[in-house]
Amino acid sequence: MTPQPNPEVGAAVKAADRAHVFHSWSAQELLDPLAVAGAEGSYFWDYDGRRYLDFTSGLVYTNIGYQHPKVVAAIQEQAARMTTFAPAFAVEARSEAARLIAERTPGDLDKIFFTNGGADAVEHALRMARLHTGRPKVLSAYRSYHGGTQQAVNVTGDPRRWASDSGTAGVVRFWAPFLYRSRFYAGTEEQECARALEHLETTISFEGPSTIAAIVLETVPGTAGIMPPPAGYLAGVREFCDKYGIVFVLDEVMAGFGRTGRWFAADLYDVVPDLMTFAKGVNSGYVPLGGVAISGEIADTFGKRPYPGGLTYSGHPLACAAAVATIGVMAQEGVVENAAALGASVVGPGLRELAQRHPSVGEVRGTGMFWALELVRSRETREPLVPYNAAGEANAPMAAFAAAAKEAGVWPFVNMNRTHVVPPCNASEAELEEGLAALDAALSVADRYV
Numbered sequence: 001m002t003p004q005p006n007p008e009v010g011a012a013v014k015a016a017d018r019a020h021v022f023h024s025w026s027a028q029e030l031l032d033p034l035a036v037a038g039a040e041g042s043y044f045w046d047y048d049g050r051r052y053l054d055f056t057s058g059l060v061y062t063n064i065g066y067q068h069p070k071v072v073a074a075i076q077e078q079a080a081r082m083t084t085f086a087p088a089f090a091v092e093a094r095s096e097a098a099r100l101i102a103e104r105t106p107g108d109l110d111k112i113f114f115t116n117g118g119a120d121a122v123e124h125a126l127r128m129a130r131l132h133t134g135r136p137k138v139l140s141a142y143r144s145y146h147g148g149t150q151q152a153v154n155v156t157g158d159p160r161r162w163a164s165d166s167g168t169a170g171v172v173r174f175w176a177p178f179l180y181r182s183r184f185y186a187g188t189e190e191q192e193c194a195r196a197l198e199h200l201e202t203t204i205s206f207e208g209p210s211t212i213a214a215i216v217l218e219t220v221p222g223t224a225g226i227m228p229p230p231a232g233y234l235a236g237v238r239e240f241c242d243k244y245g246i247v248f249v250l251d252e253v254m255a256g257f258g259r260t261g262r263w264f265a266a267d268l269y270d271v272v273p274d275l276m277t278f279a280k281g282v283n284s285g286y287v288p289l290g291g292v293a294i295s296g297e298i299a300d301t302f303g304k305r306p307y308p309g310g311l312t313y314s315g316h317p318l319a320c321a322a323a324v325a326t327i328g329v330m331a332q333e334g335v336v337e338n339a340a341a342l343g344a345s346v347v348g349p350g351l352r353e354l355a356q357r358h359p360s361v362g363e364v365r366g367t368g369m370f371w372a373l374e375l376v377r378s379r380e381t382r383e384p385l386v387p388y389n390a391a392g393e394a395n396a397p398m399a400a401f402a403a404a405a406k407e408a409g410v411w412p413f414v415n416m417n418r419t420h421v422v423p424p425c426n427a428s429e430a431e432l433e434e435g436l437a438a439l440d441a442a443l444s445v446a447d448r449y450v
């Protein structure tokens with residue numbers, strides 16, 4: 001329902017926020033958050049009555065949009081019946097959510113450990129891998145984001161980790177493939193893939209395979225730039241893991257649950273990890289939930305021996321009821337198919353067409369409802385539109401791009417020199433066209449800096 005404009009309430013909400021809310025990843029005094037009055041489907045409204053098309057899906061999690069009536073009803077029903085119950089009991093919403101997730105995860109990832117979100121899912125996956133192998137090290141990619149808790153920060157490659165990276169012994173990073181800004185300077189996807197695999201195997205052999213518990217990768221790295229890996233890369237990593245007895249962890253916190261046009265991005269590459277993390281889209285983020293899908297072999301490690309870890313709210317009934325309803329909606333309403341079809345017929349072609357007309361677009365990458373435009377000062381040199389990790393004046397071109405997109409009615413996802421195009425997976429063709437038109441206007445502003 002469209003909320004009634006009410007600037008006075010909006011001002012009060014914002015004043016209380018400024019006084020008391022300490023925000024993530026932000027210099028508190030420099031932040032100027034929009035006060036949001038309501039949200040529905042692919043849109044949200046501010047208190048002045050302005051409507052925005054949400055091309056961010058929140059933080060890439062409202063895969064079925066805001067306020068889906070079936071999920072809201074399921075949460076209300078669960079709240080009326082049994083709002084909460086401790087994790088050591090069998091509870092209908094929890095066991096049903098686990099069953100529905102296990103039914104969709106690839107291979108024999110049939111046991112589900114529930115967490116409160118993505119970072120703690122990564123923490124537990126790495127702990128399981130270390131306990132299962134009895135080995136200390138984890139290998140992770142430089143261009144990656146795995147979460148804000150300490151171990152998840154330490155395996156993250158994204159420079160946001162710098163300030164809080166405690167340099168935990170046992171984390172070794174490597175370069176996964178990324179042709180546009182390759183560290184290998186190879187010419188083709190195939191060459192980049194081959195060289196990235198060669199680099200990874202060399203890293204494994206110099207680190208000592210018998211010391212490596214896990215390799216953790218985002219199936220499609222998201223926060224670091226939405227970089228679908230070349231064909232064959234993940235299969236190659238799978239082979240190394242089998243060869244050296246290493247646990248393969250795929251992080252599908254962002255790429256999972258329909259985002260790439262498949263239930264899981266692993267399905268796109270026909271690869272089955274030993275552990276797979278998820279969160280966000282599992283219940284469209286309506287109630288915090290994440291988890292680890294666990295292979296039979298690793299689950300067996302903890303068959304007679306206790307798993308030494310847990311969370312008070314593991315498998316919270318409200319969150320699980322939201323997951324059951326969300327998965328139901330996704331299946332009944334063809335949400336995954338919608339992401340695949342409109343990603344291929346509308347978003348991809350639309351973004352490529354924008355790239356032809358706007359010199360600030362260096363590259364278009366993505367699949368499903370998971371796309372990024374890499375903005376550059378020069379297509380020849382590929383110099384990013386703003387420097388790495390830019391702030392303040394140095395970030396002015398991206399700030400101008402974002403302001404122009406908002407002015408045109410779309411809330412964009414802006415990250416360094418990129419805009420990620422990540423609408424809800426059930427967005428309609430008309431909504432996507434509306435968003436592309438707004439990006440067109442915003443890119444004209446970015447072009448001024450070329």
Ligand code: PMP
Pocket residue numbers: 059116117118119120122145146147148218222223251252253254255279280290
């Ligand atoms: N892994 C990936 C791939 C993510 O994208 C994120 C969040 N953006 C996380 C882990 C962390 O999830 P959360 O913020 O729910 O802890």
